[in-house]
Amino acid sequence: MIVTLKWLKEFLPELKLDAEALATELSLIGHESVVIDHSSIDVDVTANRGDACSIYGLARDLSGSTGLKLSKLSTDEKIETDLSFKVSIDKKVHDSVYHYHLYKIENVDSLKLNQSITEKLKVLGLQTKNPIIDLTNILSHELGLPMHAFDADKIKNGLVIRESVKNEVVTLINDRTINLETGILVQESEDRIVDLVGVMGAKNSAVSNRTKTVILQVAVFSPTKVRFNSQSTGIKSPASWRFERGVDPLILNRAINRFTSYFDPNALEVKLVFKTLIEKKEINIKVDRKKVELLIGSKIDKLDYEKIERIGIELSKDTATIPSWRYDISNWQDIAEEVIRLNKLELLTEKKLTKQTVSNNEYESLFSLKKQLTSIGFSEILTLSFSKVNSPIEVTNFPVAPFLRSSLSQGMLQSIAKNPFMNRLKFFEVGNVFKPAEVKNIGFAVVGFKQKDVNEIQEKILSETGLRVAFVSVDEKELKTADVKQTKVFLAEVNLPKHSTMANDRKTKIADFKPLPAYSQVSKYPPIVRDISLLLSKEVGTDEIINYFTELPNCLIVELVDTFGSESIGIGNRVDTYRLIFQDVKTTLNSDEVTEIVNQGLRKLSKNVQFQLR
Amino acid sequence: MVEIKGHLHPISIVLEQIISFSEKYGFTVEEGTEIETEEYNFDKLNVAADHPARDDHDTFYLQDGRLLRTHTSPMQLRYLEKNSPPVRLLVPGRVFRNESTDSTHNHTFYQVEGLVIEEGVSLSHLTTYLTELMNYLFGRKMDVRFRPSYFPFVEPGVELDIRSKTGKYLEVLGAGMVHPKVLKNMGLDPDKYQGFAFGVGLERLINLISGVDDVRQQYQNDYRFLSQFK
Numbered sequence: 112m113i114v115t116l117k118w119l120k121e122f123l124p125e126l127k128l129d130a131e132a133l134a135t136e137l138s139l140i141g142h143e144s145v146v147i148d149h150s151s152i153d154v155d156v157t158a159n160r161g162d163a164c165s166i167y168g169l170a171r172d173l174s175g176s177t178g179l180k181l182s183k184l185s186t187d188e189k190i191e192t193d194l195s196f197k198v199s200i201d202k203k204v205h206d207s208v209y210h211y212h213l214y215k216i217e218n219v220d221s222l223k224l225n226q227s228i229t230e231k232l233k234v235l236g237l238q239t240k241n242p243i244i245d246l247t248n249i250l251s252h253e254l255g256l257p258m259h260a261f262d263a264d265k266i267k268n269g270l271v272i273r274e275s276v277k278n279e280v281v282t283l284i285n286d287r288t289i290n291l292e293t294g295i296l297v298q299e300s301e302d303r304i305v306d307l308v309g310v311m312g313a314k315n316s317a318v319s320n321r322t323k324t325v326i327l328q329v330a331v332f333s334p335t336k337v338r339f340n341s342q343s344t345g346i347k348s349p350a351s352w353r354f355e356r357g358v359d360p361l362i363l364n365r366a367i368n369r370f371t372s373y374f375d376p377n378a379l380e381v382k383l384v385f386k387t388l389i390e391k392k393e394i395n396i397k398v399d400r401k402k403v404e405l406l407i408g409s410k411i412d413k414l415d416y417e418k419i420e421r422i423g424i425e426l427s428k429d430t431a432t433i434p435s436w437r438y439d440i441s442n443w444q445d446i447a448e449e450v451i452r453l454n455k456l457e458l459l460t461e462k463k464l465t466k467q468t469v470s471n472n473e474y475e476s477l478f479s480l481k482k483q484l485t486s487i488g489f490s491e492i493l494t495l496s497f498s499k500v501n502s503p504i505e506v507t508n509f510p511v512a513p514f515l516r517s518s519l520s521q522g523m524l525q526s527i528a529k530n531p532f533m534n535r536l537k538f539f540e541v542g543n544v545f546k547p548a549e550v551k552n553i554g555f556a557v558v559g560f561k562q563k564d565v566n567e568i569q570e571k572i573l574s575e576t577g578l579r580v581a582f583v584s585v586d587e588k589e590l591k592t593a594d595v596k597q598t599k600v601f602l603a604e605v606n607l608p609k610h611s612t613m614a615n616d617r618k619t620k621i622a623d624f625k626p627l628p629a630y631s632q633v634s635k636y637p638p639i640v641r642d643i644s645l646l647l648s649k650e651v652g653t654d655e656i657i658n659y660f661t662e663l664p665n666c667l668i669v670e671l672v673d674t675f676g677s678e679s680i681g682i683g684n685r686v687d688t689y690r691l692i693f694q695d696v697k698t699t700l701n702s703d704e705v706t707e708i709v710n711q712g713l714r715k716l717s718k719n720v721q722f723q724l725r
Numbered sequence: 726m727v728e729i730k731g732h733l734h735p736i737s738i739v740l741e742q743i744i745s746f747s748e749k750y751g752f753t754v755e756e757g758t759e760i761e762t763e764e765y766n767f768d769k770l771n772v773a774a775d776h777p778a779r780d781d782h783d784t785f786y787l788q789d790g791r792l793l794r795t796h797t798s799p800m801q802l803r804y805l806e807k808n809s810p811p812v813r814l815l816v817p818g819r820v821f822r823n824e825s826t827d828s829t830h831n832h833t834f835y836q837v838e839g840l841v842i843e844e845g846v847s848l849s850h851l852t853t854y855l856t857e858l859m860n861y862l863f864g865r866k867m868d869v870r871f872r873p874s875y876f877p878f879v880e881p882g883v884e885l886d887i888r889s890k891t892g893k894y895l896e897v898l899g900a901g902m903v904h905p906k907v908l909k910n911m912g913l914d915p916d917k918y919q920g921f922a923f924g925v926g927l928e929r930l931i932n933l934i935s936g937v938d939d940v941r942q943q944y945q946n947d948y949r950f951l952s953q954f955k
Contacts, residue, residue, distance in 0.1 A: 141873035157875035408847025448881035452873035462849040467751025490731035492946040526946035626864035
């Protein structure tokens with residue numbers, strides 16, 4: 112919701128905050144705001160605050176937290192009454208019409224406003240239509256009450272407020288023709304529907320430049336009923352946005368008074384021609400201040416409760432009387448929230464939970480398992496639960512991939528396809544699959560290894576983790592379908608039993624905590640991967656070599672992918688294979704360029720470290 | 726001895742960090758199911774179908790009427806069916822929102838839910854706990870602020886922001902005191918029990934701590950992404 116400083120000042124004349132400070136103040140009392148420019152901000156009103164869906168409502172809330180004087184709206188009943196208009200409200204919908212007034216405005220074609228409303232229309236992004244329509248739009252934003260104007264000649268024999276019957280049709284002012292379901296709240300006149308209540312009026316009775324007399328509806332309807340209207344028809348409007356959140360049923364007088372204030376008092380011929388009576392229901396809530404303080408947890412001194420009085424909540428020693436515009440307050444916890452938010456959350460003091468011990472065996476087993484797998488060279492992936500592959504569980508509203516996966520294999524293949532530049536991969540994933548029962552599986556993929564090596568890996572998994580898996584080769588056709596470029600691909604998958612292994616691994620992890628590292632953006636251009644094998648003396652540290660290579664230009668990642676020693680290369684030696692991944696965020700790298708970078712790097716390295724290139 | 730190590734997914738890493746921090750305070754870890762019912766995902770959490778707050782939870786529905794959970798909060802209810810206060814609970818898990826995807830929104834993401842219900846726990850305990858958690862995860866004292874906010878299952882509701890290096894406040898997570906209606910649905914008398922709850926998106930945390938700027942990367946598994954995390 113867009114709010115300008117100028118508009119806000121009409122209700123908070125002493126407001127001195129600039130846009131930045133205003134956005135901060137509103138954010139700190141519960142209305143998250145961002146600055147648009149030096150004169151306006153955009154406020155995100157939460158779904159429970161119908162009272163704040165207007166300039167006036169936000170001004171009122173600000174007067175609560177800042178103490179600034181609020182220019183209140185006049186409640187005088189000074190409009191002439193002539194209750195001659197016929198409105199019949201069907202018994203069935205009686206409870207959905209909270210309060211309803213109709214005003215007749217004559218000679219609208221010669222109406223003149225006493226002030227310019229161009230700026231306000233600009234804030235709303237609207238073109239001027241005529242004074243009446245312009246004002247209904249402006250006042251919706253200004254006061255939070257959406258009004259609707261009818262051309263009086265089009266609803267001559269009165270209005271009926273009722274529920275629709277299935278297949279009734281209406282063409283709205285936005286030119287859309289809607290086929291109605293049963294139960295939608297509508298207004299009818301002269302045997303046709305003239306209004307989709309709370310959402311949008313119909314074209315057949317809309318005010319135009321030819322209109323001579325207007326019937327202005329100033330009314331408040333039930334939030335759930337308007338929401339039903341909006342959901343059933345798929346139509347949203349600034350009016351429905353407000354009604355759904357709850358409009359003050361007692362605002363009608365204030366609203367019509369504000370409306371008339373835009374005209375010279377002598378130039379406007381307006382009469383009240385229909386009204387419903389409203390019982391002023393007082394809602395009182397018992398508030399135990401001790402309980403409020405226990406909930407908040409910090410000491411709040413007596414002065415601070417005054418702030419909620421400024422926004423209309425009357426507080427006696429142990430009772431709060433809730434104003435008509437607050438649909439969201441129904442218990443003392445809501446009052447506690449009002450107290451703390453207007454006083455700002457920064458007032459809260461430090462309160463620590465007690466230290467306690469706990470054992471999370473299941474989680475610890477799973478985490479241990481993952482760590483064991485990384486220690487034998489596997490990297491963890493996470494893939495999506497949705498699948499194009501037919502499975503027992505279907506999602507009704509996700510046509511792109513309407514099934515819930517019954518296996519991790521599709522995701523595995525897609526992840527391999529995402530890494531065509533890696534000739535060797537070892538992936539695992541722990542995730543829920545649906546068979547149709549929801550169970551936790553663990554899947555494995557090894558890429559670029561011969562069957563003999565895969566068998567060894569399978570044995571290693573068993574000896575390190577106790578998991579018995581059986582790798583199966585994926586055939587060429589399936590690889591092609593999955594767009595996998597590599598040729599030697601083996602997958603395995605088993606249901607994950609609930610472990611009860613020792614969690615030694617985890618306890619060491621807590622000791623060496625480091626925050627997540629700063630991330631280097633992955634280039635959208637393909638990388639170049641080079642594996643470099645070096646024969647080194649056992650005294651040379653791997654980290655030293657890795658650090659060295661990491662410094663090379665365009666080198667994103669350096670990893671040790673293999674190491675071995677044997678008698679044939681000498682007891683004091685080993686052969687390390689390092690994988691270097693080169694990328695450029697701006698362009699595709701040239702293979703020759705990379706070769707040159709690597710060669711230069713090796714030349715430099717040879718000055719400090721003894722090695723033989725394999 | 727040289728070890729050739731693979732990599733844990735950053736989601737698992739940050740989850741482990743949250744859990745190991747919270748275990749000092751005795752938090753139990755429980756997982757719920759990804760498939761849930763309307764009743765546990767919405768109705769019993771005070772998210773009424775006819776209230777506009779429901780619009781924030783665009784939902785994936787299954788043929789049989791069940792749905793994919795839009796948050797990990799349903800487990801709060803299920804856990805309290807089998808356990809009595811005092812309770813300190815963490816629920817990590819995958820959640821789903823039927824939203825269009827872009828660099829900051831995905832239909833699939835990870836949340837960790839926290840719930841504490843015990844005598845004397847207050848909003849101040851919540852803010853203290855979350856501040857400490859942020860300092861821990863970022864590895865330094867963070868400029869943290871709390872703002873009032875709205876979620877149907879808490880009252881008061883708050884959001885936590887951290888100040889970025891550019892000075893802007895960035896939203897991290899939502900939290901609040903468990904709503905009396907939810908306490909009632911847990912079989913607890915709201916006049917005797919109170920508690921706090923929070924929910925944090927792990928991709929969001931990874932974005933803020935590490936600078937990973939596209940949430941969709943978490944599920945693409947590009948090795949250049951995975952291998953940056955240890």
